[in-house]
Amino acid sequence: MRTVTKDTLTQAFLDCCDPDTDPRLHHVLERLVHHLHAFAREVDLTHDEWRTGLRLLTEAAAFTTPERNEFVLFSDVLGLSSLVDMINTPDAATSSSVLGPFHILGAPPLPVGGDLKGDNVGDTVVVEGQVLDTAGRPIPGAMLELWQTAANGLYSNQDEAQSDWNLRGCMTLGDDGRYLFSTVRPIAYTVPDDGPVGALLHATGRHPWRPGHHHVIVQAEGFQPLVTELFPDDDPYLDEDAVFGVRSDLVIHYTRTEERTALPPDLLAAATLEPPFHLVRFDFKLQAEA
Numbered sequence: 001m002r003t004v005t006k007d008t009l010t011q012a013f014l015d016c017c018d019p020d021t022d023p024r025l026h027h028v029l030e031r032l033v034h035h036l037h038a039f040a041r042e043v044d045l046t047h048d049e050w051r052t053g054l055r056l057l058t059e060a061a062a063f064t065t066p067e068r069n070e071f072v073l074f075s076d077v078l079g080l081s082s083l084v085d086m087i088n089t090p091d092a093a094t095s096s097s098v099l100g101p102f103h104i105l106g107a108p109p110l111p112v113g114g115d116l117k118g119d120n121v122g123d124t125v126v127v128e129g130q131v132l133d134t135a136g137r138p139i140p141g142a143m144l145e146l147w148q149t150a151a152n153g154l155y156s157n158q159d160e161a162q163s164d165w166n167l168r169g170c171m172t173l174g175d176d177g178r179y180l181f182s183t184v185r186p187i188a189y190t191v192p193d194d195g196p197v198g199a200l201l202h203a204t205g206r207h208p209w210r211p212g213h214h215h216v217i218v219q220a221e222g223f224q225p226l227v228t229e230l231f232p233d234d235d236p237y238l239d240e241d242a243v244f245g246v247r248s249d250l251v252i253h254y255t256r257t258e259e260r261t262a263l264p265p266d267l268l269a270a271a272t273l274e275p276p277f278h279l280v281r282f283d284f285k286l287q288a289e290a
């Protein structure tokens, strides 16, 4: 080991791992260290740069709380979260997209046809569709979890002015896999940029904006869960999402109408919602468990 050089250090690391290490752990670690060492050699990493990297990670730890994980945000803005999503999305299923830090477990039940908009200011949006398998058959008894920002671009857990479960709900679907809800149009907002991730964005001339989106988790017995987002097609940030979450199959088009008669008959708040209405249909496709 004392004869180790910059060219043999990677192999020296590999040689000191127990050959009985779990094979997947051994493989992932081996490739990680291989690329990490190759990266340092390739850019001739200086001590100053190495220290800067460690300082950013240390600051990320200081910014991390149960409500905000700066490490996840680093993964998001570097594109790693989306790359992992893409690697793990089955071809025939709806694309997955970032979960983000604002999801809370335990959202209140919302019936099929239910309303999330309530007193929220903003345009009325009505979303309907079905949860299907990859052959296009309805999946009975699926569960849909929904959350989004209010008109000020904030989630309920970022904003004391909103009630705890504002714009959040959990819908259990029937045998036809059909879902339907009314809500407010989501608008573009910025990811938190007052910490080390923000410093990195600003240093590289990037903005922190995400296009408006509806967050959705779809789960059904015997199928791979889907964590995804739906993005209105007229959002100015659609092609410059700070966290690379947009996929073409997740872009939706709202059809605008003033006509109350255009609303689905089983929309529970149909009589009280204010026009104009923005209607959209989107079907989610889930991949069966192997």
Ligand code: BEZ
Pocket (backbone or CB within 6 Å): 073, 076, 098, 099, 100, 101, 102, 191, 192, 210, 243
């Ligand atoms: C979000 O969509 O809620 C989100 C995703 C990644 C980083 C920050 C926020």
Ligand code: FE
Pocket (backbone or CB within 6 Å): 100, 102, 213, 215
């Ligand atoms: Fe979001």
